[in-house]
Amino acid sequence: MNLEVLAGCMTSGACVVTQISSGLIVGMLLFLVASGLSLIFGVLGIVNFAHGAFYMAGAYFALLAYEQTSSFATALVFGALAAGVVGVAFERFLMSRVYGHDVLMQLLVCYAAILIFDDLVKILFGADYKLMGMPEAFATAPVEIAGGFVPGYYIFMLVIALAAGLGLWLGINKTRMGKIIRALAINPQMVGALGINTKLLYAGVFGLGCVLAGLAGALAAPVRTLTPGMGLSVLIESFIVTVIGGMGSIPGALVAALLIGLTRSFGAIGFPLFVDGLMFGLMALVLVVRPSGLLGAKAG
Numbered sequence: 001m002n003l004e005v006l007a008g009c010m011t012s013g014a015c016v017v018t019q020i021s022s023g024l025i026v027g028m029l030l031f032l033v034a035s036g037l038s039l040i041f042g043v044l045g046i047v048n049f050a051h052g053a054f055y056m057a058g059a060y061f062a063l064l065a066y067e068q069t070s071s072f073a074t075a076l077v078f079g080a081l082a083a084g085v086v087g088v089a090f091e092r093f094l095m096s097r098v099y100g101h102d103v104l105m106q107l108l109v110c111y112a113a114i115l116i117f118d119d120l121v122k123i124l125f126g127a128d129y130k131l132m133g134m135p136e137a138f139a140t141a142p143v144e145i146a147g148g149f150v151p152g153y154y155i156f157m158l159v160i161a162l163a164a165g166l167g168l169w170l171g172i173n174k175t176r177m178g179k180i181i182r183a184l185a186i187n188p189q190m191v192g193a194l195g196i197n198t199k200l201l202y203a204g205v206f207g208l209g210c211v212l213a214g215l216a217g218a219l220a221a222p223v224r225t226l227t228p229g230m231g232l233s234v235l236i237e238s239f240i241v242t243v244i245g246g247m248g249s250i251p252g253a254l255v256a257a258l259l260i261g262l263t264r265s266f267g268a269i270g271f272p273l274f275v276d277g278l279m280f281g282l283m284a285l286v287l288v289v290r291p292s293g294l295l296g297a298k299a300g
Contacts, residue, residue, distance in 0.1 A: 006270030017148025027261025028161035032216035034241040034253040036209035042248030049110035052231025053117040058083040058214025072135035083214020084207040091206035130226035246296020
């Protein structure tokens with residue numbers, strides 16, 4: 001433990017700003033992935049164990065588009081949408097065949113998909129580490145806040161993630177399609193009886209969840225190293241976020257993601273060898289106090 005170092009950081013404005021900005025970025029990336037995971041679970045009732053693969057897909061698709069066009073905006077959109085298209089294909093050809101089956105069957109299908117996606121990335125992009133690099137538009141001086149410096153790209157990532165989360169919440173809660181999706185989660189038979197194509201809705205919801213994961217991967221591409229299997233660690237942390245926030249709760253995912261991001265950021269200073277333990281400890285504490293999660297619906 002480095003409690004003295006942590007205490008020193010807490011008394012330094014520059015250190016606090018730096019750690020908070022780093023924690024927010026980690027948290028918002030996790031929020032995008034976890035919100036897609038929560039959306040899929042909330043509507044389809046399945047836990048997409050392959051969700052991290054779509055984060056990886058978004059990053060690699062963004063890299064491919066950036067290398068071809070040199071436009072980061074194009075790369076961002078292409079990475080998110082391409083991950084969504086792959087997600088729809090995955091749902092229609094594989095996941096739709098195990099709806100209503102045992103969770104173990106769903107887990108096996110998802111695990112097989114993870115292995116296939118990782119090998120496909122190795123075949124298409126190679127097994128070496130890839131770097132996109134910072135787009136020229138963000139190669140500017142960082143913003144100074146209370147003696148600390150925050151890169152402009154961090155602010156961009158934060159704005160995009162918040163905008164995506166707000167758009168998802170408004171779409172689910174304030175639009176007609178959102179009402180249909182919520183009804184689908186409660187009574188799919190009734191929705192189908194009204195003449196609505198439930199199979200198309202299931203595919204669309206699954207695809208939207210994968211778009212969010214792909215967007216997170218595309219946003220992470222300029223600041224993270226791309227490698228086959230990169231979605232695994234994000235998947236684990238996203239599950240922690242989903243459990244802490246409450247399964248199926250988008251606002252809960254946001255709160256939990258920020259908590260995990262800040263825990264990782266400050267924990268890396270005070271408890272460098274126990275960061276993962278802090279995250280799992282936080283999850284255990286929440287489950288003991290509130291088993292349904294911070295903002296999850298209570299059973300019964």
